[in-house]
Amino acid sequence: MNETKKRKIQSLRGMNDILPGEAEFWNLFEEVVRDTLASYGYRPLRTPIVEATPLFSRAIGEVTDIVEKEMYSFIDSLNGEALTLRPEGTAGCVRAVIEHNLLAAGQRLYYMGPMFRHERPQKGRYRQFHQVGVESFGFAGPEIDAELILLCARLWDDLGLDGIELQINSLGQPEERAKHRAELIAWFERHAAALDEDAKRRLYTNPLRILDSKNPDLREIIASAPKLIDHLGAESRAHFDGVQQILSDMGLPFSVNPGLVRGLDYYNLTVFEWVTDRLGAQGTVCAGGRYDGLVESLGGRPTPACGFALGVERLLELVRAAGGEPQPMFPEVYLVHQGAAARRLAFRVAEGLRDGALDVMLDCAGGSFKAQMKRADASGARYAVIIGDDEAAAGEVTLKFLREEGVEQRRVAVDELADDLMGRILDSKEEE
Ligand code: HAM
Numbered sequence: 001m002n003e004t005k006k007r008k009i010q011s012l013r014g015m016n017d018i019l020p021g022e023a024e025f026w027n028l029f030e031e032v033v034r035d036t037l038a039s040y041g042y043r044p045l046r047t048p049i050v051e052a053t054p055l056f057s058r059a060i061g062e063v064t065d066i067v068e069k070e071m072y073s074f075i076d077s078l079n080g081e082a083l084t085l086r087p088e089g090t091a092g093c094v095r096a097v098i099e100h101n102l103l104a105a106g107q108r109l110y111y112m113g114p115m116f117r118h119e120r121p122q123k124g125r126y127r128q129f130h131q132v133g134v135e136s137f138g139f140a141g142p143e144i145d146a147e148l149i150l151l152c153a154r155l156w157d158d159l160g161l162d163g164i165e166l167q168i169n170s171l172g173q174p175e176e177r178a179k180h181r182a183e184l185i186a187w188f189e190r191h192a193a194a195l196d197e198d199a200k201r202r203l204y205t206n207p208l209r210i211l212d213s214k215n216p217d218l219r220e221i222i223a224s225a226p227k228l229i230d231h232l233g234a235e236s237r238a239h240f241d242g243v244q245q246i247l248s249d250m251g252l253p254f255s256v257n258p259g260l261v262r263g264l265d266y267y268n269l270t271v272f273e274w275v276t277d278r279l280g281a282q283g284t285v286c287a288g289g290r291y292d293g294l295v296e297s298l299g300g301r302p303t304p305a306c307g308f309a310l311g312v313e314r315l316l317e318l319v320r321a322a323g324g325e326p327q328p329m330f331p332e333v334y335l336v337h338q339g340a341a342a343r344r345l346a347f348r349v350a351e352g353l354r355d356g357a358l359d360v361m362l363d364c365a366g367g368s369f370k371a372q373m374k375r376a377d378a379s380g381a382r383y384a385v386i387i388g389d390d391e392a393a394a395g396e397v398t399l400k401f402l403r404e405e406g407v408e409q410r411r412v413a414v415d416e417l418a419d420d421l422m423g424r425i426l427d428s429k430e431e432e
Helices: 022-038 053-060 065-070 090-099 142-158 174-190 197-202 207-212 216-223 234-249 312-321 340-355 369-378 389-394 414-431
Strands: 050-052 072-075 082-085 107-116 128-137 165-170 268-275 284-290 305-311 333-337 360-362 383-387 396-401 410-413
Touching (some): 022 107, 050 090, 053 065, 053 090, 128 312, 142 165, 142 234, 142 268, 305 312, 333 369, 340 383, 340 389, 369 383, 383 389, 383 414, 389 396, 410 414
Parallel strands (some): 333 383
Antiparallel strands (some): 050 082, 107 128, 128 305, 268 284
């Protein structure tokens, strides 16, 4: 074989394997999330990872970082279709609810899974990352915005997290934004001499993004720039007041951040982000808001909508830092066997114990009893069940206690083994 053929193939930059140990942690996280979402009446939805490219350019907006430079897009070589690995889940979710006529009554939906963005990888920022997305359709009032935010707060609690702060803002309606945009352009034109290259480039394409600039030289000009929140009409104002009223009534602290503009174009009215200072630069763990125009712009009938997505990797990092690392899972029983008759019995015993709700690891690597016992010990199991031809002939097994000092191994009849083990496990749980 030549050298190139032999070289190991590595995972792609910014795309991570989630190994055993870590993956169990993910499963637990997902269980907590599912329980919390179910308690608010949200139902699961699964959509494809690949969608037609125009779905994302139309939904997220042509002049956004995601569409301009972060999408994994390609032409399907078999039929020439333009396709994209989903960079987020809202667009696909909206496509699906339109396609399957799910918009008749209100809908509360959620999804979990990988998303893809060609960003510069760093801690908390990956090219394949995972979101839990939560979307609601058909509710126009501020109640659902507030309920989604309260749902997040409960989730942080259920995950044992604190120190995640809520920022909210209102982006108003498109006409209000257009008026603000014109004033913003005029403001920055008046200060054109002080603008950096980035700000100049964005001035006429997306002036709102200049407000996001990290350049300290622009801080003062940005601080005194016209604020969208001052341009809200009475209805937008009332909606925003309504959201704040519910949050205050429920005792949930928040701050209004007029600089919160979001990186996707589909939002109107309420937007929010949950931010922590414990993760360094990538401190936003969850973000979302209202997108009342998106369903119609993707071909559905006008339907108000609101939702958010949380970053799984970032939240897991917080759970880990809070000491929430779960204990690794061990089998309760390791089954050691040698000889043909013993192997037959070993399979029957293992399945029988699993029927009785015990976790069993059956030795499949063979070798001497000694080698198998070494593996039994390394497996973390509490009990070894040993079957040789001797035991097989007698319809018995030898039960060895791997984690208890000074307890003698003993023979147990096959028929009594499940009850015997279950009794011991329940007793030891009671002692704990
Ligand atoms: P987003 O702000 O683009 O919104 O992403 C939501 C969250 O996903 C972020 O706050 C962050 O925690 C996580 N995230 C984003 N990019 C990365 C990355 N490269 N690596 C790790 N984590 C990342 C959306 O995607 C909208 N679809 C949210 C939404 C749903 N709005 C309404 N409904």
